[in-house]
Amino acid sequence: MSLVPDKPQIKYPDLPVAQRRDEIMGAMRSHQVVIVVGETGSGKTTQLPKMAYELACEEGKAGRVGCTQPRRLAAATVARRVAEEMGTGLGDRVGYQVRFVEKVQEETSIKFMTDGILLAETQRDRDLKQYDTLIIDEAHERSLNIDFILGYLKNLLGRRKDLRVVVSSATLDAGMFSEYFDGAPVVNVEGRTFPVEDHFLPSATEGEDLSRHVTRAVRWVTDLDAGGDVLIFLPGEREIRECADVLEGESFPRTDILPLFARLGLDEQERVFRVGGSNRRVVLATNVAETSVTIPGIVYVVDSGLARVSRWNPSRQIQRLQIEQISQASARQRRGRCGRICEGVCVRLYDEEILNTADEYTDPEIRRSSLAGVILRMKSLNLPDVRDFLFLSPPSSKAISEGHRALEEVGAMGKDGNLTRIGSQLARLPLDPRMGRMLIEAQRRKVLDAVLVMVGGMSVMDVRERPQEKQTEADKAHKKFNDADSDFLTLLHIWSAIEAFRDKRRFKRNQLRKYCKQNFLSFRRVLEWDQIVSELRRLVRDTLKVDSRPLAAERKQWGDEDEIHKSLMAGIPMQFGFWDKEKRAYHSTNGREFAVFPGSGLFGKKNPEWLLAFELVETTRVWARKVAMIDVRWIEELVPQMCRYRYHSPRWDEHQGAVYGKETVLCGGLKIVDSRKVFYGRVRPEEAHEVFIREAILGNGLRTRGTFLDRLDEVRYEVQSAEHKLRRAGGLWSEEAVYDFFYDKIPAHICTAKAFQKWRTTGENEEKLMLSVADCIWGEMEDLSDFPDCVWCGDKSYDVSYAENPGEQADGVIFEVGVDEIVDFPDYLTSWGVPGMLDERVYLLVRALPKTQRQACSPARDAAAAFIDEWKGWEPSQALKVELADFLSKRSGHLIEAEMFDEGRLPASYRPKIRVWNDDEEELGFGEDAEGIRQKLSGMMRERREILVNEEWEMTGGEGWDFGDIPEVTDDGVFPALVDEGETVGMRAYLDRADAHESHRAGCVRLFQIDQASQLDYVHRHFPLAMAAKMMLPMMERTKGEGMDQMLRIACEGAMGMPLPRSAEQFQSASSNGKGELFNCAEKVAKGFEAIIDSHRVITDWIELHQSDRNLDVIANDLSEEIDWLLGSDFIWRAGYARFCQYGRYFRAMEERLKRLQSLPQIKDDEKRERIQRLWKPWFEVWKADPKNAEIWQLGWWLMEWRVSEFAPSFPRKMKVSEKRIEQAMADLDISI
Template identity: 60%
Template sequence: MPDWDYPDLPVSRKREKILEAMRSSRVVVVVGETGSGKTTQLPKMALELIRESAKGYPGKRAGRIGCTQPRRLAATSVARRVAEEMREREGGLVGYQVRFAEKVSEQTEIKFMTDGILLAETQRDRLLRQYDTLIIDEAHERSLNIDFLLGYFHGVLERRKDLRLVISSATLDAGRFSEFYRNAPVVEVEGRTYPVEDHFLPGEQEEELRHHVARAVDWISQVDDRGDVLVFLPGEREIRECAKLLEGRFLPDTEILPVYARLSLAQQQQVFQSSERRRIVLATNVAETSLTIPGIVYVIDSGLARISRFNPGRQVQRLQVEQISQASARQRRGRCGRVREGVCLRLYDEFDLEQAPEFTDPEIRRSSLAGVVLRMKALRLGDVRQFPFLDPPSPRAVSEGFRTLEEVGALESRQGELTEVGKQLARLPLDPRLGRMLLEARERKVLGEVLIVVAGLSVMDVRERPPEKESKADEMHAAFEDPESDFVSLLNIWHAMREFRKDHRRWHRNQLRRFCERKFFSMRRIMEWDQVARELGRLVKEQYGKGPKPLPEERREWGDFTEIHKSILAGMPRQIGFWDKEKRAYHGTGNRDFAVFPGSGLFGKKRPEWVLGFDLVETSRLWARKVAAILPEWVEEVAPQLCRSRYHSPAWDEQQGAVYGVETVQCGGLTLIPERRVHFGRVDPKSAHEVFVRDAILGDGIHAQCRYKDQLALVRAEVERAEHKLRRVGGLWSDEGAFDFFFERIPVEVSTAKGFHQWRLVDRNEERLMIRLSDVVWEEIAEELSLFPDAVECEGNSYRVIYRSALEAPDDGVTFEIGIDELSAFPGYLVSWGVPGIFEERVDLLMRSLSKWQRQACFPIADALAEFLALWQGWEPQCHLCAALAEFLSERSGHEIKEEDFNSERLPAQLRPKIRVYGDEGEELGLDEDVGPIRDSLAAILRGRKEEAANLQWEMTGGEIWSFGEVPFEDVSHLSEGAWSPDPVYPALVDEGTSVGMRAFIEREEAEESHRAGCVRLFLLEQCDHVDFVRRKLPLGPAFRLHAASLFPEGGLEEALIRCAADGALGKMPRSGEDFSKSSLAAKERLFDAAQRLCNGLEQAVESYHRVSEWMEAHRQDRHLGEVVQDLDEEISWLWREGFVWKAGFTRLSRYYRYFHGIEERLSRLESQPLVRDEEKRNRVLPLWERWIARWTECPEAVRLWEVGWMLEELRLAQFAPSQPREMRVSEKRIEKVLEELK
């Protein structure tokens, strides 16, 4: 017997059988229910066997016994228990190593550890040679680490014949383990239990779970109201609901104890303390195997559990309520009957139990495999699909593992080798995503901050929300929340605890405890957070020789938040989403829609456009927990391997001289960057080159003087002209031919203006780019084009012809273009003949436009057409085409056919040639099929140009004496031979106010008027002293001066009268200096008399005007005489119009009273004659007056219109006051004739 004892446990009774199995087989499977003693006694049996085998080999060092536990607490507590039973100290014969603690020495022969520690040791000791025996406890839990170890041992056992493996399981699924290890022996150990009675209590229709549980408690209470009850429920929410309902029933001598992971340690410990009252423990499936609650007599099994499942397609870890397996049902049943006979009350029927799966799915089949794949890659274990897993994961799950590693940049490619990042991640005992965050943070100089965040994400939420104090807890937690990042909220919590540190390692525990109680934090989880942070710091220091700096006390000294979040994003680049306004949710990668979890600091706040969620968990809906606002472009920066760019819309940028396009960056179906401008030559050189040739070369997008551009423009213009001539716009030029020409000659790598210029200036490359017509026009068109000349000769002159093919355009077809200076001499008939290319068709259609009998007389039309064409072939036209054609057809048919018989309007626009007149700047001045309307519309411009041309000879300015030589009445020296309208021009002096000039006029009347004003001004300048004397002595009566104030409000009466008097004094205006001198001396003598005559005449006119005005005011409202008053208003307004003194002239103004005396006579006749007589006369004058006044209003300076106005005044005198003297004989017909001539 060994030096230690075996307590009275079920497994001890199987000691010999177990030892025998271990002697006969290298792999043994031990199956025993929880509480049978497997965990504590199997290591002692293994040590006993080792020492037994070592007998006879004195001095031989035996290997260790390695025992794995799925949890740290179990590893340390079991090591402590075994050491006590073997009467050894911890760290001596029996030791342990967990994530944050290690008690192992050279003397240690039994080493308890977590399965993760053993996995880590495989990297340093691939065959685990330090161990003689390995015991895998709680193998029924089938965690990822356990399954990986079981598969790894499969290969190690083949290479190490001296290694023993013991697999300990609490379920009857031992056959799987046995088969996996070549039918290894199985030893079953009975549990230490009393009989258990099973009952089924299915739920009633639509019965809620909490009421169902309460009904089950009532059922048990009727049987026994003292035995403790353990209720298995799926989750925290269900536990809290049931607790609230049961507490509200005030069950006698009963306490309700909830047990779930988020409870504080003190609350959890209550279930292990004895009590005199009956306990009803409400627990999750954690109480199936990991937690042994003493004193349980009754079990209420809801049949439900919240199971974590990873969906590889949606990359979501789902916590969903599922029906438990039969194995779990047995485990729950086994929790009662430990102290006496027990009862298991199942809240479902027996059929549901039979239909349930036999065992719970192993974790490897419902979790992400990224860590497993990474570890396998690091251990070089080969293809994960061929690894000997006990339950091979699905191909989809494996693919998701590879995908995760690719996301964090751990693989060179999908299923490829590890990158440097991957190798570093494999050395960190962390989830690859968390490890990637640390690596990125180290590069971005925010390792201290991100390490704290990663540590916080590695433990359970430190915040507590007691059911009775939820609002208070939320209020306290809100002080630490950041509105844009839950990760910063973690930093805020960590920062708030800085005052409770003694140094960087120790805490003021009492103060921290009070702080946690006040702020509703779990001190146990904060300690664990601190431990994780320390361990991560140690790992970083081991890897890089230098640990992270602690979080600075001042927030402003913290690392850049952007860099912090980029580091976090590097670990989960696909856990992003953007706000979809229509769906009212965030749309994530893989077409997932999620919402921000209510526990997040961002919940209920202003929604960021883009967010990052640490994990996505699906319960009632898909929730994102631990959320932060991000910018989408960060994803491209930290995870470029996941981003896919699509390049499109390449276009030539003339300013930059390069081809730019649009880049759309996507990740997981999300558009990160919708439109980013990129240099297309760098991403798609061929496409960029095509755009360069099409838009830069052919589209004239290069701003530089290049010979090839000139040549291309010449060829393009030549083809364009040909297309319009032949009415085949777009039909001759070959874009393909032009593109191929340049594409074949310019190297494909050239897509920028700079690169092109560098290339073309080397080795005379530009010579190769001299394109020809034959390169872009693949037809023979020379003969056809000869019928459409660019110019037509006529009468020794050449007239340009242009062509346009545009049906709706006014210049569609053939157009003769001439400058405005050519318009006068242009032979108008030339347009009608067009050009040879349309001549035949035009003549044919003109002949067919004749009336029916005329066409019949010309039959056959085809013969007549041929004869006419032959007749005029090679002859220059001398008349209009229709005139020539009419003469020809008349002779041929014997019937008279006139020019106007042809209806050219029936011809299509392209067969009706036109003429366009353009100005000096090339602007269009006129376009028509006939030159006559153009000449009429441009008459004013022609006159102006004629004046301008003539004034090159005659124009002078600034004269104060006669320095103009002899001024003829007219001049014809400017006219060219053959001019269309050989009209002379009329030189005349011009009044410039303070001087006198000279110029030529087109209209004789305008010239005479200007010359009169110029001579008067020159006289006033020459005789200024005498003129001033006369101006001062003007004999103006008071009546006229009073009336003049209204006529000349700004003054100027004297000046107007002096000018008019000078006009009368001069008489006939001189045309030479000699004549002017004589006229000036004579006028000086006559000036005062002339002024006196004007003043006397105007005085009489004003006196008469006042009498007329009084009558008008008296009869203005008379309904019979109102029209007379209105007529007089118009007449008097014109008589007293502005400038009337000068415009009336000396002779007329000195007798101006005649018009007012005439009005008075008209008023007198109204008293003695019927009103109808006045109306008849008015009707004879009024139409002419209205026609004239309309013209005069438009052009009040026109001299000819002045004369018509005076003629109308004379007509009024003849009609209404025949006794008044008249200056001329006028009649209605004469005035009408003059008006017609003035059109």
């Protein structure tokens, strides 16, 4: 059907552009492109489409006239106006199409649309064949869509010579546009306005606040005229609210302060356009009021000269909303808002110089926006590369690179620059690539219903409203929608609540409006959201061939929430960050930092470790808007193409039998995986092969050993032994040579034990791995015959090892000697060392002689060589320095003695050592002096000797004398003795006579008790101890309740008599005689104990009374120590029969001491005590440390007898002791005085 009417009747109103109709149409007839610059009020927007239509009719063309507008409202409004002027219904001859609304029929001749609609049509109709003429209105705005359309049309004009293009605007760089379209003619049309007077009112002071500056301007205008409405241009919502607060506080008479910005609620916006009141209106607006809307009644314009401009930072990937000085073109647009109804006044809050030096035009959006969508569309249309595309203002190379990178992030473009399958799908969706990617991923993850609603919600401004005067109420109303973990889920909560309300009310528009108002939701934006969701459902049905259902009412039916957020993340994969606890901020990709926007449901609450953000916007700081908590593991899953993998720390894993390393994954500079274990053969096969050789083979890390490894160990030991002998650590063995050997033999792909085992056991491969010494060393091996592994001395040999540890004790030649061999080890043997080091050792000894002797032997090197020649082949029998002294004395004619050689001056490596080992190969001793080692190990050697001798003597479990004759001492110096085993008696040999005596004493008593068991039982039951003494025994004894048992045992000892039996005959005689004496002896033991009771009480009472006396406390302490020893652990048994029967004597002696203190000066006692304490104190400390030592006990009796002789001289002596004798005994026991 033809779109050309038979006779079009077109009327033009009396507007400036209509007066230039002939000129404009003439230019259109003769040129493909015409530039029309029509000032505000010229009528260009409504009349140019009619002129183009009229011209098409004259020429008989059937195409449409298409006219683009930057905004949907303008497209619809202008279409309605033109339809009225042409006398046709809207949608008939004149129609319009915007997102979600299409009022166009087949016969529509003039079609108004947004520039986005025209761009979408290029995908279905690359040559735009339905159009005869295209009018690009408001081209000065230079949005991305406008610039792309202009570039597309410039390329298209060459193919479609019949296509006309008209570019129009009130303020644009006509020269640049004309040049761009190859000299297209420019028609300038003046507007119909009243004169406007300009006034400049810059800041009064350098730091004047903007709100105060605005107030000063309003006061100036009020002084000039109190009637006309005022329009004030401010950069943003925050500045509008601040200025409104200040202006309200000034209380201007009959004045309404009205804000106007995009996020403002519908009711508040309508107040701006409502006229007819008696009050003056002061409208505070953003740059939305420059061209998009016309506010009636404006007489005065106050221009701050500032605007909040959105700029995309490609390097930081941040959309910055920064306040900038406006361009001259914007200043003219603002000025043009007044002077429409009467003469106007424009007050500029800056000086004229700033205006004159400002940029002439606002930067085109293409130079301050991400180009991802443009590049995607160009790729899908097979247009030239974006770098070659004929843009009016070509974008920077950085912005282009960022656009490519953004497409790579969402998987739309490969590294080769070609579209992927996902990219081709995205190109068919007329959506922001990020949003489209979310829908594609949601379809794959089966959560499309939920994500589709989210994408719709993110495509409109926030539906939540927060009026200045009702912020608290709004926050409270919105709180019920907030999700603690995700702002994206908050969108679903809002949607679900609205849908539930609509279903309940069966969608009555007025009731929904009321519901929105009650919950502080924008009714207009809610409807827009609903329209977008409906359109998106249509798009996914037509493009992705999948049906989307309405969102379920219950949250649990929305789908897996992880899958939902993964789908969102697929579209914004690099918009994540992790929480830095120290900096209290989130680190995002490419070095950015951000904070959660205050409007988020997560603001001021918890800080998830990882966070996803829909967008990052920079104002006073970088804010993340619409955020959600995520799992860091999702990043690698969703954007592997943007991850960078670093591999490090390869190690052989013996358990796994393979080379494993650490894998660190970075995405956008952030570490998302730290040191994950990875099989290195998959990611770095060459390096894995190298590690396999170094650690599995050379490092002995293979569990399954082959013959070749035994050979490797043998060769390594042989070479390293040679290195130690020659003192050339690392000088022979070459790890690299061994590595090269195996690297040449083992195939490059092998890096696991399994693969190696399979190869090794195939054919003769194992033989290939049998290396020799020559394969492992630098140069050739030296002669090692002078460095033997053992040294002979007589008929015995001693192992020798070699160590090269400079600065350490274990350095040089080491004789390895068993613990049993050290007893007979020749002390002189170490001084000779080994032949290979003897020459240098002798030389150093000569050099160490005193000066006179050294000079007599000079030159030292010749003297050493002569000595070596003489001794070659001879076996030494005494120390080297002895033989050397004798040799040098004869050679030099000077007396040289062995003591002159200072061996301590020799380096440690030339002083041979001895290392002693036990049977378990544990080191027991180490040093240069064999005798010193023997002394150190004397205790252990003693134990070993006891063990050895007891292999002959030890017996157990005897109940009678079955031991034969037991000598007191054997020819080899050991002391056999009986041993008390409790219920039986054994025998063993001791190396110490005192220990043997105590053991034999206990053993004989136990054997007597076994032999006389019935008599012993009788005596035990009738033990003749007084009841009072029995009661005192537990108080005095320290024998763990064994006092009576010990009394019985020493009674047995007394009954047997002395000396103790050493044969069966002697024992039988002692046992028979002792049977009749046992009770008598028990009586004597009982009397011995009873004899100490009274004295003990007197002494302890005195001690208690005087232990705090400053004069007598030392005596009290001395007596306490004496009692401590006398009544020490097992004192009854330790005392023995003979001494215990006389125990009362020691206590009576102490009591006598106290009596003498009463009759003699204390100084006498002090002199004796101090002399005794000199020996008593050190002995007493040793006794406390080793209370069971028999020799220490014996010395204690000597000290007690000395005490008796000193403090109770009238008492008869039992043995002769003296101070000198006790000192000698203490010296023999190594007790320091």
